[in-house]
Amino acid sequence: MFLRLLSDVRWRTVSPKWRSTSSSRHMTTSATEPPPISLPAQAQVVICGGGIVGTSVAYHLSKLGWKDIVLLEQGRLAAGSTRFCAGIVSTVRHLSIELKMADYSNKLYQQLEQETGIKTGYVKTGSISLAQTQDRLISLKRIASRLSVMGIPCEIMAPKQVAQLHPLINIHDLVGAMYVPEDAVVSSVDVSLALANAASRNGVQIHERTSISHVMVQKGCVTGVETDRGQIECQYFVNCAGQWAYELGLSNEEPVSIPLHGCEHFYLLTRPLKKPLESNTPTIVDPDGRIYIRSWQGGILSGGFEKNPKPIFTEGRNQLEIQNLHEDWDHFEPLLSSLLRRMPGLEALEIMQLVNCPESFTPDMRCIMGESPTVQGYFVLAGMNSAGTSFGGGAGRYLAEWMVNGCPSENVWPLDLKRFGALQSSRTFLRHRVMEVMPLIYDLKVPRWDFQTGRQLRTSPLYDRLDAQGARWMEKHGFERPKYFVPPGKDLLALDQSKTFYKPDWFDIVGSEVKCCKEAVCVIDMSSFTKFEISSTGDQALEVLQYLFSNDLDVPVGHIVHTGMLNEEGGYENDCSIARLNKRSFFMISPTDQQVHCWAWLKKHMPNDSNLLLEDVTWKYTALNLIGPRAVDVLSELSYVPMTPEHFPSLFCKEMSVGYANGIRVMSMTHTGEPGFMLYIPIEYALHVYNELMSVGQKYGIRNAGYYALRSLRIEKFFAFWGQDLDTFTTPLECGREFRVKLDKGTDFIGRDALMQQKQDGVCKRFTMFILEDHDTDLDLWPWWGEPIYRNGHYVGKTTSSAYSYTLERHVCLGFVQNFDEETREALVVTPDFINRGEYEIDIAGQRFQAKAKLYPFSSLFTQRRRKDEMELSGYHGK
Amino acid sequence: MLESGCCSSFSALSLVTSLPCFPWAAPAALWMLAASCCDRRMCVCPGPRRIAIPVRSSRLPLFSDAMPAPTQLFPLIRNCEIGRIYNTVCYCHHKHLCCLSPHLAHNHLRCAPQKKLATLCPKENFNQFIHARSYVSTPQRFYLTPPQVNSILKANEYSFKVPEFDGKNVSSILGFDSNQLPANAPIEDRRSAATCLQTRGMLLGVFDGHAGCACAQAVSERLFYYIAVSLLPHETLLEIENAVESGRALLPILQWHKHPNDYFSKEASKLYFNSLRTYWQELIDLNTGETTDVKEALINAFKRLDNDISLEAQVGDPNSFLNYLVLRVAFSGATACVAHVDGVDLHIANTGDSRAMLGVQEEDGSWSAVTLSYDHNAQNESEIERVKLEHPKSEEKSVVKQDRLLGLLMPFRAFGDVKFKWSIELQKRVIESGPDQLNDNEYTKFIPPNYHTPPYLTAEPEVIHHKLRPQDKFLVLATDGLWETMHRQDVVRIVGEYLTGVHHQQPIAVGGYKVTLGQMHGLLTERRARISSVFEDQNAATHLIRHAVGNNEFGTVDHERLSKMLSLPEELARMYRDDITIIVVQFNSHIVGACQNEEF
Numbered sequence A: 001m002f003l004r005l006l007s008d009v010r011w012r013t014v015s016p017k018w019r020s021t022s023s024s025r026h027m028t029t030s031a032t033e034p035p036p037i038s039l040p041a042q043a044q045v046v047i048c049g050g051g052i053v054g055t056s057v058a059y060h061l062s063k064l065g066w067k068d069i070v071l072l073e074q075g076r077l078a079a080g081s082t083r084f085c086a087g088i089v090s091t092v093r094h095l096s097i098e099l100k101m102a103d104y105s106n107k108l109y110q111q112l113e114q115e116t117g118i119k120t121g122y123v124k125t126g127s128i129s130l131a132q133t134q135d136r137l138i139s140l141k142r143i144a145s146r147l148s149v150m151g152i153p154c155e156i157m158a159p160k161q162v163a164q165l166h167p168l169i170n171i172h173d174l175v176g177a178m179y180v181p182e183d184a185v186v187s188s189v190d191v192s193l194a195l196a197n198a199a200s201r202n203g204v205q206i207h208e209r210t211s212i213s214h215v216m217v218q219k220g221c222v223t224g225v226e227t228d229r230g231q232i233e234c235q236y237f238v239n240c241a242g243q244w245a246y247e248l249g250l251s252n253e254e255p256v257s258i259p260l261h262g263c264e265h266f267y268l269l270t271r272p273l274k275k276p277l278e279s280n281t282p283t284i285v286d287p288d289g290r291i292y293i294r295s296w297q298g299g300i301l302s303g304g305f306e307k308n309p310k311p312i313f314t315e316g317r318n319q320l321e322i323q324n325l326h327e328d329w330d331h332f333e334p335l336l337s338s339l340l341r342r343m344p345g346l347e348a349l350e351i352m353q354l355v356n357c358p359e360s361f362t363p364d365m366r367c368i369m370g371e372s373p374t375v376q377g378y379f380v381l382a383g384m385n386s387a388g389t390s391f392g393g394g395a396g397r398y399l400a401e402w403m404v405n406g407c408p409s410e411n412v413w414p415l416d417l418k419r420f421g422a423l424q425s426s427r428t429f430l431r432h433r434v435m436e437v438m439p440l441i442y443d444l445k446v447p448r449w450d451f452q453t454g455r456q457l458r459t460s461p462l463y464d465r466l467d468a469q470g471a472r473w474m475e476k477h478g479f480e481r482p483k484y485f486v487p488p489g490k491d492l493l494a495l496d497q498s499k500t501f502y503k504p505d506w507f508d509i510v511g512s513e514v515k516c517c518k519e520a521v522c523v524i525d526m527s528s529f530t531k532f533e534i535s536s537t538g539d540q541a542l543e544v545l546q547y548l549f550s551n552d553l554d555v556p557v558g559h560i561v562h563t564g565m566l567n568e569e570g571g572y573e574n575d576c577s578i579a580r581l582n583k584r585s586f587f588m589i590s591p592t593d594q595q596v597h598c599w600a601w602l603k604k605h606m607p608n609d610s611n612l613l614l615e616d617v618t619w620k621y622t623a624l625n626l627i628g629p630r631a632v633d634v635l636s637e638l639s640y641v642p643m644t645p646e647h648f649p650s651l652f653c654k655e656m657s658v659g660y661a662n663g664i665r666v667m668s669m670t671h672t673g674e675p676g677f678m679l680y681i682p683i684e685y686a687l688h689v690y691n692e693l694m695s696v697g698q699k700y701g702i703r704n705a706g707y708y709a710l711r712s713l714r715i716e717k718f719f720a721f722w723g724q725d726l727d728t729f730t731t732p733l734e735c736g737r738e739f740r741v742k743l744d745k746g747t748d749f750i751g752r753d754a755l756m757q758q759k760q761d762g763v764c765k766r767f768t769m770f771i772l773e774d775h776d777t778d779l780d781l782w783p784w785w786g787e788p789i790y791r792n793g794h795y796v797g798k799t800t801s802s803a804y805s806y807t808l809e810r811h812v813c814l815g816f817v818q819n820f821d822e823e824t825r826e827a828l829v830v831t832p833d834f835i836n837r838g839e840y841e842i843d844i845a846g847q848r849f850q851a852k853a854k855l856y857p858f859s860s861l862f863t864q865r866r867r868k869d870e871m872e873l874s875g876y877h878g879k
Numbered sequence B: 001m002l003e004s005g006c007c008s009s010f011s012a013l014s015l016v017t018s019l020p021c022f023p024w025a026a027p028a029a030l031w032m033l034a035a036s037c038c039d040r041r042m043c044v045c046p047g048p049r050r051i052a053i054p055v056r057s058s059r060l061p062l063f064s065d066a067m068p069a070p071t072q073l074f075p076l077i078r079n080c081e082i083g084r085i086y087n088t089v090c091y092c093h094h095k096h097l098c099c100l101s102p103h104l105a106h107n108h109l110r111c112a113p114q115k116k117l118a119t120l121c122p123k124e125n126f127n128q129f130i131h132a133r134s135y136v137s138t139p140q141r142f143y144l145t146p147p148q149v150n151s152i153l154k155a156n157e158y159s160f161k162v163p164e165f166d167g168k169n170v171s172s173i174l175g176f177d178s179n180q181l182p183a184n185a186p187i188e189d190r191r192s193a194a195t196c197l198q199t200r201g202m203l204l205g206v207f208d209g210h211a212g213c214a215c216a217q218a219v220s221e222r223l224f225y226y227i228a229v230s231l232l233p234h235e236t237l238l239e240i241e242n243a244v245e246s247g248r249a250l251l252p253i254l255q256w257h258k259h260p261n262d263y264f265s266k267e268a269s270k271l272y273f274n275s276l277r278t279y280w281q282e283l284i285d286l287n288t289g290e291t292t293d294v295k296e297a298l299i300n301a302f303k304r305l306d307n308d309i310s311l312e313a314q315v316g317d318p319n320s321f322l323n324y325l326v327l328r329v330a331f332s333g334a335t336a337c338v339a340h341v342d343g344v345d346l347h348i349a350n351t352g353d354s355r356a357m358l359g360v361q362e363e364d365g366s367w368s369a370v371t372l373s374y375d376h377n378a379q380n381e382s383e384i385e386r387v388k389l390e391h392p393k394s395e396e397k398s399v400v401k402q403d404r405l406l407g408l409l410m411p412f413r414a415f416g417d418v419k420f421k422w423s424i425e426l427q428k429r430v431i432e433s434g435p436d437q438l439n440d441n442e443y444t445k446f447i448p449p450n451y452h453t454p455p456y457l458t459a460e461p462e463v464i465h466h467k468l469r470p471q472d473k474f475l476v477l478a479t480d481g482l483w484e485t486m487h488r489q490d491v492v493r494i495v496g497e498y499l500t501g502v503h504h505q506q507p508i509a510v511g512g513y514k515v516t517l518g519q520m521h522g523l524l525t526e527r528r529a530r531i532s533s534v535f536e537d538q539n540a541a542t543h544l545i546r547h548a549v550g551n552n553e554f555g556t557v558d559h560e561r562l563s564k565m566l567s568l569p570e571e572l573a574r575m576y577r578d579d580i581t582i583i584v585v586q587f588n589s590h591i592v593g594a595c596q597n598e599e600f
Helices: A004-015 A015-028 A052-063 A097-118 A135-151 A159-163 A190-200 A241-249 A329-342 A388-403 A427-440 A461-469 A505-520 A539-550 A590-606 A631-639 A681-702 A707-716 A752-761 A832-836 A858-877 B002-018 B024-041 B060-064 B066-086 B091-119 B121-133 B146-154 B216-230 B234-245 B267-287 B292-315 B321-332 B381-389 B393-399 B425-433 B436-440 B478-483 B488-503 B518-536 B540-550 B559-567 B570-576 B589-597
Strands: A042-048 A070-071 A129-131 A155-157 A176-180 A206-207 A210-220 A221-227 A229-240 A259-263 A265-272 A283-286 A291-296 A301-302 A351-356 A359-361 A366-371 A379-381 A469-477 A479-483 A522-525 A529-536 A560-566 A570-580 A585-590 A612-617 A621-627 A653-658 A663-666 A678-680 A767-772 A788-790 A794-805 A810-820 A840-845 A847-853 B160-162 B174-183 B190-194 B202-210 B254-256 B333-342 B345-351 B356-360 B367-372 B464-468 B470-480 B578-588
Touching: A004 A097, A015 A832, A042 A052, A042 A221, A052 A070, A052 A190, A052 A388, A097 A388, A129 A135, A129 A159, A135 A155, A135 A176, A135 A788, A135 A794, A155 A159, A176 A461, A190 A206, A190 A388, A206 A291, A210 A229, A210 A241, A229 A241, A241 A359, A241 A379, A259 A427, A259 B345, A265 A329, A283 A329, A291 A329, A329 B518, A359 A427, A359 B333, A366 A388, A366 A570, A379 A388, A388 B002, A461 A469, A461 A479, A469 B540, A469 B570, A479 A505, A479 A522, A479 A707, A479 A810, A505 A707, A522 A681, A522 A707, A529 B254, A539 A585, A539 A590, A539 A612, A539 B060, A570 A590, A570 A653, A570 A663, A570 B518, A585 A590, A585 B216, A590 A612, A590 B160, A612 B333, A621 A631, A621 A681, A621 A707, A631 A678, A631 A681, A653 A681, A663 A681, A663 B589, A678 A681, A681 B060, A681 B559, A752 B002, A767 A794, A767 A832, A767 A840, A788 A810, A810 A832, A858 B464, B091 B425, B146 B174, B146 B540, B146 B559, B174 B540, B190 B578, B202 B216, B202 B470, B216 B254, B216 B321, B216 B333, B267 B292, B292 B321, B292 B333, B292 B345, B292 B425, B292 B464, B321 B436, B333 B356, B333 B470, B345 B356, B367 B488, B436 B518, B470 B478, B470 B488, B470 B540, B478 B488, B478 B540, B478 B578, B540 B559, B540 B578, B578 B589
Parallel strands: A042 A070, A042 A229, A070 A206, A129 A283, A229 A379
Antiparallel strands: A129 A176, A155 A176, A210 A221, A221 A229, A259 A359, A265 A301, A265 A351, A283 A291, A291 A301, A366 A379, A469 A479, A522 A621, A529 A585, A529 A612, A560 A570, A570 A585, A621 A678, A653 A663, A663 A678, A767 A810, A767 A847, A788 A794, A788 A840, A794 A810, A840 A847, B160 B174, B174 B578, B190 B202, B190 B254, B202 B333, B333 B345, B345 B464, B356 B367, B356 B470, B470 B578
């Protein structure tokens, strides 16, 4: 209740100018006040939600020059999660886009008071993240090395130094800590009011006590909103409804799936200490104890993310509920114990309140941003995973840029709504998943971590067979994919114990799978890949594809083309392989998580032509990757067709029979650079073909392999993957794929101009392969991704993926190298010479390892050796 | 008697102290025995055996001889196996394996039944499990893990939720939890629960058998039919009789709520049905035209069933299996405590020393126990009085001796036990004409001393009627195995706290009070400790058994103690505890309140 009063008091003192006509009425009859101004009949943008996110979007849109904006709030401004927010602004984030958003928010809030004249409660307290274990310290060091290259000061310190920074803290069980002096606390309510104030000064209309029943959609475009106070026609709609975003999204005739779910979140408020705590006392985050502690009005505010969260509102509830959530002390007990262990001196401190403030969480702990794939003009920004204050400013800015410019100024793919599909919007799935996500906020984030809940949703027909053979699974876009196969009789560590930053326990298992791929033949089930078919009655399909893709698709039937789907800037929206099935139809293979994004992109750019057909055939085919030098033998034995390169050249696609099954699409590519074939098998034949491959392959030493082996193979071959290495800000020229761009193919294509320009100007970043030189695989920390790259001691970029190469017996990291001007920090052109002439180091959690940079893979070395082996083997088998 | 009792007592003592098999059992045994001197109803008998049986060749010393044998035997067997597998290992290695093998055997046994326990019929395997355990009693400490403890405790648990409105009637019962924990092998307790389909109400009962489980089994199968028939109006009886006569489908009388382990004997069903039919035919002939009084119906049913058991044994059956069965039923005995719940009317019919306890929640939230049955044993003055009055003055001293009926039987009322009901002539005649197995049985042949004016024993129940009130939250029916170990007040408190704890644990709110973090922390830690034992069980009866068996002197469950008690080999278990069978019936206070208002 106290906070409610607090916000009310503030509310009145602020006396916002934008409501000056009604402010006096508001003061006297705040409870029954009728809505002051009638709604406009139309607007360019309607924003739903007056929390910190909604107001931030309004603020940034108006800053970017859009004025015709209406913000609707069902209750009062900043009355939802924002009101209860703990108000910590921290840049301690694992994801670089999140880090950037938090950094921007921090800077925004800092100057907001000056800009608007409204007190925001901003205090630069700094934050200290504690490590109770060595692993936690590694995790902090990894963040520290990223923060420092961003120019955000931070310091890894010993426990003793922590004690000097904070008067109450017990340091006996600590191994270290990270201090980020720029982190701050704010009153999130006031920040949100200040943003609203500034926005309204820029012309944004704000209406409280107006709830939206649904968004009106015509022909896949937003046309307006229906509220309890009438309709507003609009071109854009922004769903910033927080907890209610999911329900609101479903309320449309054309539902928009916004997968998020609420969990109760508790924090404790105390009365002031005898010697009141300074307001600039650093915020403590003790992830091992699962709590955060900040100073609050001379006392403390402490909450946490417990192991056993309580999901709420699964059935969808109205707003009233949020006011009436009860304190649950029994539930808070572990966090309270943890707090008293951290600050034993607080025992005598008097409790003021236990606040129950529900927060919304998303299936992957990253917020949801962007335009709906199904409804044009429908934007979303929600699901802040209890970091609304930290992200609100930055996220609002990126979304505003997205709306105004058509794309944000940073790569926000990790946050894009289109990374999810309808398959993540089951209430049961969300309820179960958020119960895993919320504790994860303070769990140790180690490489190759998989969610345990909401699994086995999409599986290949071979799932049971592979599982019985020891497959261990990972999940991508709901699809189960084998990581590796544990041989019979071998046991791996339990899930919890297997968490490590060092060499993992599956090292040898994957090693033997890689070896088998190199020397014999392996089968990898890759059914999760997104598969589309585009066909037309005439040449429409070819025409549209020529326009959408940078490579020349007018190839003879049966050829496969690797090509990027670029945006206007020449950046990769998607990277795919397209097979020309016949004159008029194409088969397109893209990464698993492209299912929604690529579909939306194609739909958006395809002409509305009933003779042009786009079909998602992902579910129709089981994909087996037959990889290795003996794949040829297995397949020719099963099909009685010679499969040698003379008969079946590389990047070729043919429908043929395998075993008894006919109509199998066989493609001579493996996504790794190794020889072999992809088999696209209609699902009813999957088991048959698999069984045949395995039995015939036996004499060639066939075995199952998983994605870890694939990953190791493709990285040592310097193959970039979209979503990991490539993003919407990377052009083909920057990753050495000029040969896949046909600037002079005779037709224009999206991004052509940008690429022409870039070709002329030169590239400012260059995809580079690094081989770690002095890295001990057994003893040193393993690289993951996001490690800073140093050239001659200067920061030049970050890695995007890494893997151990069993062939090179070294770690290989892939990443982008930039050339920053030492004074202006401006990005200069990066030439091959610049790359080749540097001494490189990769920073893994603060420790730098020497690396050798390469712009081209070692392909020749491998092929030579392989040819020699092949000759020997074939000679042997020939007899 | 006294001699043999002492003998077995001694042998038990010597067994546990002399054998290294049960290092943990030794102190426990001494403690138990010490307690038994002051606590137990009799000093002469080592365990709370219901009937002191004259033992000619003491079983226990035999057993103590037999005990180490398997432990020695096992390594040999294992050796052979290992030898077969590792036939290449050198001798010295072999020897080494020899020494290891007991542990291997141990592990092997510990794992194997565990798996079966979960997947196959639990009862059968439970016995195997106990069996297995008696072999694994190697000198190393043996503890059950909490999951093992749970799987033993939960093997027989059963829960039934009554739909609040089944389409015809509202039920004042929310549901019931039941469970049993064997000490005898096989268990001699039985339980039953059924809904009356032709009349209103529900029947629940616990049956404690002695001298075998045959009688308890028969009573658990048959008694509710007798009660239901007694309660049926004339027209329904006619209808049923006509249906049987013309071979039409019968109206179902009872809907049983059974655990898979609660079996019915298929072989005897025809025999039982015929007896039951005779009973309702007589009821039809007797048609009094009056509405059936529940109390009377219960008494009639009890007496009639006991009579039928006795008659069936006298008449015999041409089928030799059935003939032996009816004799075993008649010569063994069983007590019965049955509850009939219909709206606010609760009738308890009790025969013997099981007990019905009502859990009442006072206005302040505390729990108090209201006993709804009288024990029929030597602790009940009026029972002693009754028994003495039924026999000539000359027998006054002999009829109740050492707190037992005729110095032998602990309960003063029971089903079966024809040894205490039939004349000596009848007993001899039946035994002589009976099958050989019966003749060989020492117990059946043995005629109680001072047996002058039979019958000494009756199955007639005492019926108590109670009108349920909203504060009456639950009823506990349990055999004496529970009441021996726990005070009724504790029973009611534990169940009460369990039921409220599970369903609506009172939340803490700070409100306007001054509470420090430290105080709150202390309070929460305490609450947590209290709750943790509750959350392990989904069944109130299981929870109660956990406390009954595992409670330490502070009244909290001690895992170590629980583990010891449950890992007792079957031969010893009976000395430390009796079979425990519990049914906890939960009432629906809203319905009870509503019914009450209607009636007044």
